[in-house]
Amino acid sequence: MERLGLKKVEEFRTPLILNDQISMRNRLAIAPMAGLTDIPFRSLCWRFGAGYTVSEMVTSKEGFWSTEKSRLRRLAVPGVYPWSVQIAGSDPAQMIETAKKLVQEGVQVIDINFGCPAKKVCRQMAGSAVLKDLDLIERIVSQLVNALDVPVTVKTRTGLTRADDLGREAVVRAESVGAKMAVLHGRSKECKFQGTADYGKIRSVVEAVNIPLFANGDINDLDSAILVAEKSGPDGLMIGRGAIGQPWIFSYLLGEELPSIEERLVVMNEHLDAIHSFYGSERGARVSRKHLMAYFTRLRAPVLGKQFVSLGTPQEQTAWLRNIDVGVVESFSSSAEEVAIAA
Ligand SMILES: Cc1cc2nc3c(=O)[nH]c(=O)nc-3n(C[C@H](O)[C@H](O)[C@H](O)COP(=O)(O)O)c2cc1C
Numbered sequence: 001m002e003r004l005g006l007k008k009v010e011e012f013r014t015p016l017i018l019n020d021q022i023s024m025r026n027r028l029a030i031a032p033m034a035g036l037t038d039i040p041f042r043s044l045c046w047r048f049g050a051g052y053t054v055s056e057m058v059t060s061k062e063g064f065w066s067t068e069k070s071r072l073r074r075l076a077v078p079g080v081y082p083w084s085v086q087i088a089g090s091d092p093a094q095m096i097e098t099a100k101k102l103v104q105e106g107v108q109v110i111d112i113n114f115g116c117p118a119k120k121v122c123r124q125m126a127g128s129a130v131l132k133d134l135d136l137i138e139r140i141v142s143q144l145v146n147a148l149d150v151p152v153t154v155k156t157r158t159g160l161t162r163a164d165d166l167g168r169e170a171v172v173r174a175e176s177v178g179a180k181m182a183v184l185h186g187r188s189k190e191c192k193f194q195g196t197a198d199y200g201k202i203r204s205v206v207e208a209v210n211i212p213l214f215a216n217g218d219i220n221d222l223d224s225a226i227l228v229a230e231k232s233g234p235d236g237l238m239i240g241r242g243a244i245g246q247p248w249i250f251s252y253l254l255g256e257e258l259p260s261i262e263e264r265l266v267v268m269n270e271h272l273d274a275i276h277s278f279y280g281s282e283r284g285a286r287v288s289r290k291h292l293m294a295y296f297t298r299l300r301a302p303v304l305g306k307q308f309v310s311l312g313t314p315q316e317q318t319a320w321l322r323n324i325d326v327g328v329v330e331s332f333s334s335s336a337e338e339v340a341i342a343a
Pocket of ligand 1: 031032033034035036056057086113115116155185216217218219238239240241242
C-alpha cells in the first residue's frame with residue numbers, strides 16, 4: 001500500500017491508490033459532518049478540488065433505511081468519485097445488510113464510524129462507544145471486509161480518554177483484518193470538540209500501520225494544514241469545520257488563489273440555489289442558514305449572516321442575497337470580528 005507521509009504543500013496534490021479499482025485524485029478530503037456535508041456542499045467541495053468526500057453518517061439500525069433523511073444522505077454526488085458512504089452501528093450482521101444494500105446502489109467505499117461522541121449515537125453502542133470493545137471493532141471490520149467486494153475504511157478518535165491509545169489499537173486491528181484506509185480525529189471521545197487535536201497521537205498511528213492514514217482535526221487554513229502535515233506525517237488530510245463557509249480551502253491548499261469577495265458571492269448564491277432545490281422550501285430555508293452564516297462570518301460580516309438568518313422563506317433568502325454586493329459586504333465587514341466557525 002502506498003504511503004506518503006505528507007510534509008510539503010505540493011504533496012497534497014498526489015493521487016492516492018486505494019486498490020486496483022479505487023483511487024483518489026489528491027490527498028485532501030472533506031470530513032463527513034451530519035447536517036452540513038450534504039450533497040450540495042460536497043458538490044461544492046469537489047468543485048473546489050477536494051479529492052475525497054464521504055456521506056454524512058447513515059445508521060444501520062432497522063427502520064431508518066426507508067426514511068427520506070437516510071435516502072438523501074446516501075445519494076451519490078453527481079460526478080464525484082469514489083462514492084463513499086459512512087455507516088454506524090455495532091451489530092455486524094445488521095451492518096453487513098446495510099452495506100450490501102449500499103453497494104447494490106453503487107456505493108464504492110464503505111466507511112465505518114467509530115468516532116462519533118454524540119450521546120444519541122453512543123447510547124446505541126455505535127460511533128466512539130465501540131472503542132470500548134476492540135474485539136468487536138475487529139469483528140465488525142473483518143465481517144464487513146469478508147462480505148463486501150468494495151474497500152472498507154474506518155474513522156475514529158484517539159481513544160475514549162486523552163490518556164488511552166484505543167484509537168491506535170482500533171486502527172491496528174482494523175488493518176489486520178483488511179481495512180483499506182483510516183481517518184483519525186486527534187481528539188478522544190471524552191474531549192468531544194474541546195481543546196486542540198493531538199497530532200503526536202496521530203503520528204503514532206501513522207507509524208503503527210501500513211494503510212493510508214488521514215489526519216483530521218482543526219485544519220482551517222494553510223498554516224494549520226502544514227502544521228498537521230509536519231507534526232503527524234499522514235497520508236492525507238481530512239478537513240471538516242474548516243471547509244464550512246470556505247469550500248475553496250481545498251483549491252487554496254492545492255495552490256490556487258483565494259477567491260475575491262465578488263467570486264465568493266457568486267458561489268454563495270449558487271450554493272443557496274442548490275440547497276433550495278435539493279431540500280425544497282421549508283427544509284432548504286433552514287439548512288441554508290448555517291452555511292450562509294458561516295460564509296458571512298468568514299467575510300468578517302456576521303451582521304449580514306444574522307440578517308440572512310432572520311429571513312423566513314427561500315424566496316426572501318434568494319432575493320436578499322442577490323442584492324448583496326461587494327460594497328455591502330465591505331461596509332459591514334469588521335476586521336475585529338472573530339472568524340472561527342462554531343461546531
Ligand atoms: C456538526 C458535525 C457533524 C459531524 N458528523 C459526523 C459524522 O456524521 N461522521 C463522522 O465520522 N464525523 C462527524 N463529525 C466529525 C468530523 O468529521 C470531524 O472528525 C471533526 O469535526 C474534526 O475535524 P475538524 O476539526 O476538521 O472539523 C461531525 C462534526 C461536526 C462538527
